[in-house]
Amino acid sequence: MPESQNLEAIARNRAEIDRIDREIVRLLNERCGRSLAIRDLKSAEHLGIFDARREEEILEKTAEANEGPLDDEHVHAVYAAILRVMKEA
Numbered sequence: 001m002p003e004s005q006n007l008e009a010i011a012r013n014r015a016e017i018d019r020i021d022r023e024i025v026r027l028l029n030e031r032c033g034r035s036l037a038i039r040d041l042k043s044a045e046h047l048g049i050f051d052a053r054r055e056e057e058i059l060e061k062t063a064e065a066n067e068g069p070l071d072d073e074h075v076h077a078v079y080a081a082i083l084r085v086m087k088e089a
């Protein structure tokens, strides 16, 4: 493939990554809205924000959902960060 075609392919893949990143940010904010709703409901029930068992369940379910090419270890690292920031929102 001539060099210019490779450069065009890089540009196309980057445009797709930009689109996917916008979608990921939208979904993260949608998820955060649900997490905040649960926080309010827990507060009304005088329950604490953090639920270690639920977070473990999420880490298991996201590993099960992983079809690669990311390793489960990578998905775990991303979700550990997501669960941490959800509690800081």
Ligand SMILES: C=C(O[C@@H]1C=C(C(=O)O)C=C[C@H]1O)C(=O)O
Pocket: 034, 035, 036, 038, 039, 049, 050, 051, 052, 054, 055, 058, 083, 086, 087
């Ligand atoms: C939203 C909840 O509260 C916290 C936030 C979680 C999340 O963002 O998924 C999961 C468990 C809790 O630490 C919940 O208990 O479901």
